[in-house]
Amino acid sequence: MKKTLSISAVALMLIGALIIAGCGGGKQQAPKTEAKKETVKVGVILPLTGSEAMFGAMEKNSMEMAYEELKAAGKTTVGGKEIELKFEDDQSKQDAAKAAAEKLINQDKVAMLSGGYSSANTNVIAGTAQSKGIPFLIVTGSADKITQQGWQWIFRGTAAPASKYTGALWDLIDKVIKPKSVAIIYENTDFGTSSAEGFRKVCKEKGINIVFDQAYEKGAIDFKPMLANMKKTNPDVVFAVSYVMDASLIAKQMKELDFNTKLFIGGAAGYTMPEFKENAGDASEYVASTTLWIPNVAWKGAADYFKKYKEKYGKEPDYHGAQAYATMYIIADALGRAKDFTPAGIQKALKETDLMTIMGPIKFEDWEGYTNQDKPTTYVVQWQKGKLEVVWPEEAASAKLVFPVPNWKERK
């Protein structure tokens, strides 16, 4: 009996191996109809299922939209070859991200990689790409350390290191807000922790008193105990790094607690998204946030992108979509300039990038310990009458900052 079991075990394992080998031919993805033309493959790894799927889907849509535009303009044909996007789902899990990266590099022989939403998965993809010597252009993953390793194959254009999201904010703080005390709350994720760390560091340099500093686990129903505790310290300004829905709950519950500050500033992520306004309702009014992008930013094409996306997919995109859209343009630009499609050739072309996108000018530079990292342009925005307005830097402003904001009870 033991024997039959073991033999069937072997058989099963072999069958399993054969199946894998079978997919090895790469036949699972039906060849495109225009396959006669040779292609340059670009692997894109995004979370299409799992907890981050919402953003993965938005980024995939945006890239496809950009691709169609480029194609219409004839820019997807580079050096006689057609750019082909190969999307892989990382299931919001890093095992799958690793598998996807391995598959794209080794099986599909992609010329370069892109994608990467969560910091964790971006880390794994970057590690794989670096050890294989394949260029990887990050879309969203913003952990500081990804571009701090000195990894030559990793490029980050449309995303800032998490601790640099606050660039424009400091200017605003120095010139207008001049707070004596700040409170920091942040989700205990990679992005939240890095952002808070960056903010804390600058506060200390500037001698701003941090009166409250706490991390929380995302997905809570009730933030009031933490907020009540924070209210007691009476900070001039609150700086909060939160996911979309935590952000709206925090705003709402601050209102419920009648917790007034001179200004509430979100650290990108949740506080700029349409879902934030929808859920927080009037509690979103006057909430400010740093951000990398908003639809009415001055860069050419930004508003068009927003409009087109909304028409096509029936939903408002946020800066994640813009990142993906701009990334597609960077890819097409770099591949268009590349002398050959070897990894080194593409790496060189990427390095020489100097492109204007809807995210602003993109260049890959080495600075402050970062490698191949674009110097981000950041903005401070504020919700005013249910619309997101740029309030800083002043030259890009679409509205004037309301500061200090009126107390909850003084609002209509």
Next chain:
Amino acid sequence: MSLFGQTVICGILLGGMYALIAIGMTLIMGVMKIINLAHGALVMVGMYITYVCYKSWGLDPYIGMLIAMPALFLIGCLIQRYMINRLVEVDSILPENQVLLTVGIMLVLTELARLIFKSDYRSVTTGYSSSTFFVGDMSISIPMTVGFFIAMAFTYLLHLFLTRTDLGRSIRATAQDRNAAIYMGVNAPRVTVITFGIGSALAAAGGSLLLPLFYLWPDIGHLFTAKAFIITILGGMGSTMGAIFGGLTLGIAESLGATYISMGYKDVVGLVIFLLVLLFLPGGFKSLTKR
């Protein structure tokens, strides 16, 4: 002092919400003795039904609840009848494969929701979503208070149902000793089907009450499943009153933990209490009243 008061009030209201979700689970666990990891997913389905009612027909979540509950009752009955009850008859090495079946159900429900509704965050903003009243300088959320009292009412109704009706008594008999109940002529498979249905309907009620003040996306279930377990064990499996006490204990413990330790560690506080009760009071709070 007002900080302490505010913390406790938040805890009590939050506890009421937790309790409502947990009542369904404690009923199911009490009768079937299985760990139902799909419970949160059932809450999620209930929330989506209420959400659709709101978006399509403008029904207030409190009314949408009346549609979501029977719908979930039906879904629960089907799951129990055609899936879990099938397993009870099967001779497997580990009875825990029932748990794994609920994991499968959870995956299917979650991914179906994702296919239909995408992963987008949804929310229902009603006029009263963030309305409050103040006692001294302590703020009290109105929808949470309403939810709290509805939770209490459901618990009381369930208690009446379990003690006053024949069906309720059959459910209790099955919970106490399945074999003995069968000898006494109780149709145990049917009772478990109805129990699972009621448990699911209560999960839907909990979800609907949370909808105005929370939000919704396909993976939301995970948040609730863990809480519901903790409360079920704190209160004692199968005890509706225990679920209320368990919910309040967890709510208050989490709030105090968030205020006085750190928001990041509040879940640890809940889990530690959970472990302590498991070890030193294995019957939950229910066993205290029996002595």
Next chain:
Amino acid sequence: MSFFEVKNIVKNFGGLTAVNNVSFTVEKGEIFGLIGPNGSGKTTIFNLINRFYPLTSGEIYFQGQRIDGLPTHKICELGIGRTFQVVKPLRRMTVLENVMAGAFLHTGSIARARAKALEVLDFCALAHRKDVEAKSLTIADRKRLEIARALATEPKLLLLDETAAGLNPKEQEEAIAIIQKIRDAGITIIIVEHVMKVIMGISNRILAINFGREIARGTPREIANHPEVIKAYLGDAYA
């Protein structure tokens, strides 16, 4: 000092007293019977002896050593084996493996455990079913498996809980034969039994209890004629 002694044991479950101040002694080599109506506390006494439940108060001695307070497995190690009224076969193990699980108490070697188990199975006339999974045994064979498994731990004292319950007359005869064979092998036995024919036929002495309390003790004949015992059983019959 007696071979085995139970002294004033009491067990409360919540407000309920299941065993109330029961004492008895058992001498080496005898068969000691324990009778009483349903729910009178017989099985509870077994569960107290091998410490499935802790005593509320009282003392238990085995070969001069106090054993209440020792964990269950230790009590078995000292030489007290038991069977269960509601049989507990290790369902997915074969009959042989069941008995081997008992035989491993005194050896670490599979070969020796197997030899010992085969020997015991032979003794209990169960050898022909040795490769059957325990879950597919008949009730009579399961009862026998209980005994075989306990015997494999080489007990000096064996607690038999309702070994003949649910058996037909022929199977009861066989059960009696096995019990006597065990006694003849020099193992002391305490037997809880509902089937009067069995217990009256083989016990040296009998203790009758009701509502957790002693109501009579003596030889089988004395017990059979004891008014309290008759009342208890008639009452039971009317219940």
Next chain:
Amino acid sequence: MTAKSWLTPTIIAVVALVLPFLLRDPYPQHILIMILIWATLGTAWNLLGGYAGQVSFGHAAFFGLGAYSAGLLFLHLKISTWWGMLLGPFVATAVAVPIGLICFRLRGPYFALATLALGEIFRLVFTNWVKFTHGAQGILILSTFPTKLPYYYIALAIWGLAMFTLNRLINSKLGYYFVSIREDQDAAESLGIPTTRYKMYAFLPSAFLAGLTGAFYMNYIAFIDPHVVFSLGDISVMVILVVMMGGVANPWGAPVGAAIYIALNEIFRAWLGSANVLAFGILVCLVILFLPNGVMGELGQIRRTAFRQKPAAAGGGQK
């Protein structure tokens, strides 16, 4: 041991050794490595859950401790994460001792829930103890080897160790005792089996192997964060699924389950797009409904169907 009983392991060993030369592409090799990782983790779980019947919903704790032992060595002492392969299993085992002492007082669903809670506590502590663990930022290293082959053989060796350990344990007195405890703890105790101690004998090697797997995972994937390695859904529950699909209490259960899980996951991911997790969920339901003891378990069952009979009802109770 007869010559025959050595035959199949030898064949498997030979096949496993030459397999990477048949599948030279790094992608299938990566799949094989993932299968080996899950096979080892599954084998560790199977020892405790399948054989001794103690269904742990918290094995991610040991996997994560192994991974973090390796990662933290690098983070704080700047020494290679490979040393974690030595340290990790022992850390996991050491932590398992108090956990075992606590949880083995509980039975059935209570045990399962206690381990679940402990696993979650580890995740939360490692997330929030930022100074020591870097919290959710995780630990990132650069892979040591550019090719897959070294990883493959290390993973194979670990799996071999796991299979060897499992086989040695279950084909000894311990194996009989484990199964006795699983089948009926009271009966086992009454047969003189110190059940808590023997549960520990199953638990400690199980934690050791899980820790070893975790340490290897750190080295191979080259990035860990608490959310991933202490995950309830993706590690603790998934390992149970893997074993249950393959076959509970069957030495080949974990490897077969791992092969099915990883291979199907990849196939579904490639073919079904965003419906891949849905397909997996449906598959889980079907497997558990129709193959309740897993693929390997049911193979044995089919053999036995010939004289299968309904177990007689256990005697009614006097209680």
